[in-house]
Amino acid sequence: MFIDQVKVHLKAGNGGNGIVSFRREAHVPLGGPFGGDGGKGGDIIFEVDTNKSTLLDLRYNKKIVAENGEQGKNKRMHGADGRDIIIKVPLGTLIKNDDTGALLADLKHVGQRAIVAKGGKGGRGNCHFKSAKNPAPEYAEKGEAGDDINVKIELKLLADVGLVGFPSVGKSTLLSVVSAAKPEIADYHFTTLVPNLGVVKVNDGRSFVMADLPGLIKGASEGKGLGHQFLRHIERCRVIMHVVDMGAVDGRDPVQDFEIINKELESYHYRLMERPQVVIANKMDMDEAEENLKRFKEAYPDVEVFPACTLINEGLQLALYKVADLLAVTPEFPMQEEEEQGVLYTFTPKEEDFSVINNGNGRWTLIGPKIDKFFEMTDFEKEESVRKFGSLLTEIGVDEALRQKGCMDGDLVAIHDFEFVFEE
Ligand SMILES: Nc1nc2c(ncn2[C@@H]2O[C@H](COP(=O)(O)OP(=O)(O)OP(=O)(O)O)[C@@H](O)[C@H]2O)c(=O)[nH]1
Ligand SMILES: [Mg+2]
Incomplete structure (x- = not known):
């Protein structure tokens, strides 16, 4: 099962305490305060790693704790800082405060980092508190507590193009012939449970990221089949490649298929039908394909269709050019959270009861x-x-x-x- 949502408890390191100590050396009769500062607690940092495509490693890591800062030392020496923890996550990971729902980080650039739980500052040692009035202060600051938060980590697949269609229409086959991705391909429905990503290079040098997605069925937008949980992965795709089985291998009517899937995209609340579509008429090697394509074109005279046989990588190049052209002119679609939230990387303080x-x-x-x-x-x-x-x-x-x-x-x-x- 594809893991795209994990809850984790983060505890950043506490700052080390500052200490109270006094200089005591032979020949120095009035040695002043000499206590050093505590070290800073370790941060918990999330970082994009393009080699990762799931949140699987986080699933078994329910609590992540960063090291505390060491307490200060004598002779004004700093305690050591706690080590930071860096958690590598796939591109497109969102991190939310699980208690307030506030968006803490939206990792959508290669190499992007976000400090999600901040380590506490070290307390100052008594050497900082010396004054004319109090030349020998008997107190030092305590270290600040590190952030302690429950987060919900969500992965929204980050692809430029999403392959959409009924199960077994050949979406994964398409991805496998135009990119180096090796998705599982089989003649049973819902072979793809985990969206696969591939980088597609068009012959003129342009490139984009394509995702094959689990098949959709009628009612997917209401949660039927596997479609529902994956429809939201399409949110960030700017272009949809809609694959239709013209061979009608499963006995459905391709003319109807096209309409049913579009209805599902329309019913889902993320404005998926606003994304431009490139329609692939697949399995053109099958007997009934030509006849079905003719009917399809009659039914949708305004839709540009690319006849193809993904099995042998035939007819796809023109469609890929079309995708690259559309990507060049299609802006990113803001995601629901961004629209609502406006600002990223904010911590919402807990509302006081009174x-x-x-x-x-x-x-x-x-x-x-x-x-x-x-x-x-x-x-x-x-x-x-x-x-x-x-x-x-x-x-x-x-x-x-x-x-x-x-x-x-x-x-x-x-x-x-x-x-x-x-x-x-
Ligand atoms: N005849 C023919 N069969 C094809 C073609 N493309 C794919 N297939 C077959 O169709 C079946 C399903 O292919 P997949 O690529 O797994 O289909 P999918 O759309 O990813 O299916 P799900 O992951 O289950 O949604 C496989 O048996 C493929 O070999 C084609 O162009 N012609
Ligand atoms: Mg598949």
């Missing part, structure tokens, strides 16, 4: 979406409901937060127009 505002004179205000929600759900006429409201606030940490900010017994806390007296 905030505490100090109004002075022992008066405080609480605001925030969770508080509003509880507030709306509470009937302030009923004692029990009010009590429940109180315990919900405690549950999300309101008491603790108020106390931390300096709220004292007897202070007044307001939520909208409701006020209560704070007591421990």
Whole structure:
């Protein structure tokens, strides 16, 4: 089974602690602070590797942990930085924060790298805190914690051209004769479970990446067959090569086939029908092929068709020129996430449940979406409901937060127009 989605927990290295130490040497009576800084925690970096085509290696690696920075050393020496971890992924990999859904990296260029989980900074040793007032500081900073996130890694195949059609129409055969790819070819349906990529070189020197995709069937856009999970791989293809079996080897009607597949592309929500199509009339060596092609042309007079016999690589060169021409004039289609997200490589901070505002004179205000929600759900006429409201606030940490900010017994806390007296 083709792995195109994996969830992994990433823990970047923590920064090492700075240390407290003092210079003690013979003949140096007042040796000052001498504690060094902690090292930086290791980052977790994702990098495009064009030799990879699946996320398979990540499947068994549920948690990836980068090394922590070492703590600082005496004599102002830095602790060693934690080693970074570099995870190689195929071109076209998307990494999302699994908790918030935010897109963290969109790896679509050869050699591209993205730091997805950042290691913590090392804490400063006490040698940094010396001042006239405090010539011998007894404290040092702790290291910063490294990012700790759950990510969802998705692979969207990155091909310029996608081969689309019913099962067994000869998509993989086509890819195998125009590129060095060696996909499995057989006369049973759904031979291709994993999309294969091949680099196609046209005789005039132009080249592009082609993907053979698993066969589509009627209802694929609603999840039937294997089509559904792979339709989204077509999203990034700029041109579609639509292969039709003119030999009608499986007993279907090629005229209908063409319409059914286009309907599926249309029903899928990624505007797949907006991509230009190059139509291949395959298996022209079969007896009924000529007759079917004639009917096909009558049914779709405006569609340019390239008759071919992929088995012996016949009739494909013109179609490949056509693809290269179309690629030259067809821009990339923005993907759904990009349109929604706008910005890439952003971390969305977790939304706070509430905030505490100090109004002075022992008066405080609480605001925030969770508080509003509880507030709306509470009937302030009923004692029990009010009590429940109180315990919900405690549950999300309101008491603790108020106390931390300096709220004292007897202070007044307001939520909208409701006020209560704070007591421990
Ligand atoms: N007669 C004839 N048979 C062909 C031709 N091209 C491919 N075939 C045969 O058609 C069968 C299916 O070919 P594949 O290339 O595996 O078809 P596919 O579209 O990739 O099929 P799936 O991966 O199952 O969707 C194989 O038995 C091929 O040998 C052709 O031009 N003529
Ligand atoms: Mg195939």
